Amino acid sequence: MTLANKIKDAAFDALSNLYPETTFDKSIINVNETKPEFTGNYTIVLFPFVKLLRQKPDVLGNSMGEYLLNNSDLFSRYDIVSGFLNMTLKESILYSYLLNNFCNSDFNKPYRADDKVMVEYSSPNTNKPLHFGHLRNIFLGAAVSEILRADGKHVVKANLINDRGIHICKSMIAWMHYAEGATPQSSGIKGDHLVGDYYVKFNDVYKEQVAKMVAEGIEEKLAEKSAPIMQDAQDLLRKWEAGDEEVRHLWATMNGWVYDGFDISYKKLGITFDKVYHESETYLLGKQLVEEGLSKGVLFKKEDGSVWIDLKEDGLDEKLLLRGDGTSVYITQDLGTARLKYNDFHINQSVYVIADEQNYHIQVLKLILKKLGEPCADGIYHLSYGMVELPTGKMKSREGTVVDADDMVNEMIALSKEQTEQSGKTEGFSEEELSWLYETIGLGALKFYLLRVDPKKKMIFNPKDSIDLHGFTATFIQYAHARICSILRKEGIPTTPSSNLFASFIPNQELLKLEKEVILLTEQYPDILSAASSEFNPSAVCNYAFTLAQLFNTFYDAHSISKAENEEKKQLRLMIVVHVAAILRHSMGLLGIRMPEKM
């Protein structure tokens, strides 16, 4: 348990014993870090009790302060400043935390096999390459998975690939008409990009055809429906659904190209999945649920045979679940997939990493599952994130107004190469080490850039502004880590000292202000992890890691480690920095960011 929580418990204990006739709710106890201008480490806010006990803050604070000094072994003094009880921790508490934890590099909570959660993310369409918006989704999903795992949960990372539908047929038909048999091998173009090019091509041709028809006096809506290339695509979809061998073969071939391309991208990004679902295998599953819902009377049929659910009671509308011709709609598939996921892994929580434009969709999905009595309904959590937009508006693949993911990654690696060379610290690196370093810095900066912001906030990315490698960045944290590694290479890794050495040392050697601050900040790490996990929020980890790196840099600048005042002090500081490095590595590891030892 962290100190802040121990102090909360101690305060609760104090109140309960001092005022046994009153019952307290623990939530009224507010423990904060003490503001730097006051004496103390943690502050207990007295106002909430003042009202409840009808006592003056000073009287209350004094009796609590006295009680805590006498009955808890955490504190060495207390001060009361206008309603705030500032508690100063004993030095020995900080020393013992440090000595017991400095060589600990495992910050994960104990594994709980029965606490199963699935995180679905990435979930790309197979008609175009990944773009910058997908990267936010992918990094969020991967980071949240690792954070939940560190919190002790059994995590299944899932990818639901949207590999069928009219949009896939669009790139197929354009390829058939215009590619002249081009393949990734023959063209030298990465498979996902090649297919994406024909998706764009489809759209160009389609727009041209519609414009021409409108010029010929055909109504725009009719033209959009009956443009020849659109007719071809729809024809292709019908053939696909009928299982036409030739169509299925081309479909499999082109999807194969895309998967090869995705694999390259995922590998470069360091992204993996435990389970991959394909929509072509799951899109029919929802019909079973619809049948069951009809027999339960939860759903109803209209005259044309279409199936609906009435959500008016819940402030929503009627929602279609099955078309009159018996085919599924988007949400029907999701119903089936939700059940499939649940049955496959017996998960008690299912996280959907999906952009906020689908908030309504997921809300409806969860509601319908609940009405159908599906056990998976309660565990559904929508990790809704804001879209990444350009200054000109939304990214649209079919318009070609996207920042391509592969391009972005390459640019970041090039940028980190340029800056590393500029700093002139590449001496002694082999070629492989250098390219590893460039990737580590470039990818780290990219991931951090997308993860440091609260997920629900919309991001606007201007391709003209390059992503910074200074300030609130992964590079900053990596640099702090590399500095620590450099010290450890020279001074060696600290070992646990014999107890009698420190028995004489500790009482006589006061910790400096910055030493205390660093120790106290490291001590808070478990609480940060818990909060990040329960809020599904990697940005909390970003903020913490940056703050820690920043404090380390201040410490590093103010106090020499190799030239410490004495040997004990040196060992002590080595313990502090080795602990900082371990936390930086662990926290960045959760975000999928590697930490160089030299840079």
Add this chain to the structure above:
RNA sequence: GGUCCGGUAGCUCAGCUGGAUAGAGCAUCAGCCUUCUAAGCUGGGGGUCAUUGGUUCGAAUCCAAUCCGGAUCACCA
């Protein structure tokens, strides 16, 4: 129109289960490398926390209304 999300320094964002004088980074200005990695550190300037009202000992934080921006409310996926 209904629902949901956002509005904090020139820019990008923390802080939001109410707590002390609202914090970072970028940009800008002034300093700091013969001393553990200057991708760093120290300091300065920069704020009507969208607006108004309410609750409270105390509001950026909670409530209400208003304004601005966005998403969504498809027999598209």
